[in-house]
Amino acid sequence: MIEVKNVTKRFRQGKPLFNHLRLLFGKGDFTVVTGPSGAGKTSLLQLVYGVLRPSEGQVLFENQDLYHINETNRALIRRKMGFVFQDFRLISHLTVGDNVALPLQIQGIPPQIIDFEVDKVLARVGMAEYKDELPAVLSGGGQQKVAVARAIINRPQWLLADEPTGNLDPGATLEMIDLFHEIHRQGTSVIIATHDEGIVKNRKGLCVRLEHGSLRGQFPC
Numbered sequence: 199m200i201e202v203k204n205v206t207k208r209f210r211q212g213k214p215l216f217n218h219l220r221l222l223f224g225k226g227d228f229t230v231v232t233g234p235s236g237a238g239k240t241s242l243l244q245l246v247y248g249v250l251r252p253s254e255g256q257v258l259f260e261n262q263d264l265y266h267i268n269e270t271n272r273a274l275i276r277r278k279m280g281f282v283f284q285d286f287r288l289i290s291h292l293t294v295g296d297n298v299a300l301p302l303q304i305q306g307i308p309p310q311i312i313d314f315e316v317d318k319v320l321a322r323v324g325m326a327e328y329k330d331e332l333p334a335v336l337s338g339g340g341q342q343k344v345a346v347a348r349a350i351i352n353r354p355q356w357l358l359a360d361e362p363t364g365n366l367d368p369g370a371t372l373e374m375i376d377l378f379h380e381i382h383r384q385g386t387s388v389i390i391a392t393h394d395e396g397i398v399k400n401r402k403g404l405c406v407r408l409e410h411g412s413l414r415g416q417f418p419c
Contacts, residue, residue, distance in 0.1 A: 199222065199223065199225050199258075200257070201254055201256075202219055202220060202222075202245065202257055203220060203256040203257070204220060204255040206246065206254040207245070207252050208253040214411065216238060217412065219255070219411065219413060221242075221413065222385070223246070224387075227387055227394070227403070227404060228382045228402065229389045229390070229406060230389075230390045230392060230394070230404045230405045231407075232392060232393065232405055232407050234393060234409065235410065236410070237408040238382070238410070239360070240391060241362075241411075245257050246358060247276060247279060248264045248329070249267075250277060251271070257277075262412075277301075278356060279356040280348075282345050282358070283345065284348045286342060286344070287345070288345060290333060292333075293330050293332060294320070294328045294329050294332070294344050295330060298319060299313075299351070300315050300343075301348060301351055301383075302315060302352060305352070316351065318327070320347055321377050323343040323377060324348060325343050325354050328344075337370075338365040339366050339367075339373070339374070342362060342370075346359075346374075348382075350386070351388075354386060355392070356388075357386050359378065360361065361391060361393070362378070362392070363375065363397055364393075364394075371397055372397075375397050404419065405419045406415060
């Protein structure tokens with residue numbers, strides 16, 4: 199369980215983005231955070247991921263306050279999460295396979311095991327044939343799939359995705375959402391931030407709507 203508990207976030211200029219925000223993300227849930235541009239969707243994911251410190255309040259991961267533990271322990275918690283960035287953040291001079299391998303390399307996993315896991319996860323997202331290519335040769339949808347593969351290679355308990363369909367055409371968008379639902383069915387809790395509520399219409403899950411940093415509603419997708 200992840201709890202956002204009375205969180206306020208102030209930046210140097212302007213009004214607080216969040217003002218005593220309260221949210222609960224249940225383990226095993228498929229949650230979609232919606233709202234217009236500037237609503238705070240990306241910042242909410244960053245708070246949950248442990249990289250954006252709240253000005254007030256707490257973010258609790260399994261009852262541990264993410265921002266009242268040391269960075270080493272916070273990094274260990276982040277290993278339980280995968281994050282798909284809106285801009286992919288693939289390293290341009292590394293091959294697809296090497297990009298996907300990074301989380302396991304950081305953990306010191308033996309190379310032969312890494313190679314096996316990379317092959318398996320690339321096959322899972324339909325990108326096995328591009329293992330030795332550079333990211334630049336891929337379409338936006340292809341790069342997004344590689345970013346998802348990198349996020350799930352260490353089998354995280356939670357998968358966070360920031361606007362994962364923002365640059366995709368309708369067909370690729372449906373394919374990506376199907377992939378997230380498959381990952382969820384296999385036991386990963388999923389939180390997606392998107393401005394497009396239509397991509398999850400009539401699918402099982404919980405929608406959370408933000409406006410100007412405030413919770414405006416929670417309802418079945």
